[in-house]
Amino acid sequence: MIGCFARSGSIGDMQIDMTAQPQLAWQEQALCAQTGADFFFPEPGSSVREAKYICRMCTMRSACLDYALANDERFGVWGGLSEKERYALRRAAPRA
Template identity: 70%
Template sequence: MPINDTAERPALRPVPAGTAPADGELSWQETALCAQTGPELFFPEPGSSTREAKMLCGICEGREACLEYALTHDERFGVWGGLSEQERYALRRRRAGRR
């Protein structure tokens, strides 16, 4: 019997009560293409391809806001804003090196 591990994977999540984001901070989620697909595309099994998720991100109007959200909130899993975990980590390091 296959294990349903999608429940363990993070997804776009609401902001907890009392920590409301600034106006429009999460408005990109309303029209994000990822919201119209399953989370398994953006949170693939280790070693699986992220190519399809990145292609979808590439045509999404919310890509830049999504990436900034992931960087600001230290999202460590999945594809956010068209970048994988490793790519976001490298970007954070590059940004930190410019300061």
Template identity: 75%
Template sequence: MIERFSPRDTISPMHIDISTPPDMAWQEQALCAQTGADFFFPEPGSSVREAKRICGMCEMRSACLEYALANDERFGVWGGLSERERLHLRRTEPH
């Protein structure tokens, strides 16, 4: 729309940097990125066994758990731990 009201060839293409921030780069290598969110965000009362199995094989597991704890993720399986397990971990961590 801007081009329509601007003289021809006066608008240079915008450069948009869509690179991943360094603290989120682990997500690109995580197995869950290749698997899909269904396992990691199951319906209430559903099993998280498959998500935990996948997390157990993932090299990014510790970075994922660290992210979840730092950002207070309350839903889903992160770093191989369920919501309840992360809550328990937060309560037992020294402050």
């Protein structure tokens, strides 16, 4: 499915190993499951533009972001937000 959105030589050629850990229901349907982890966990200083592009098309985006915030995911793009954006969101949230 993601191949139809991929630019030549980019996300369409990548695969992710989904056997490494048990999957949650939303993860099985997420577009990131069909692409490479390199897009969602780039090297420091690299662009997260392609990951965010994929996230914008994904129907599981809100479940992904909820998971990342609930589990304090500190690395990578989750739910369309970078590490810094999630940190800012957590800081702005009212304390319970």
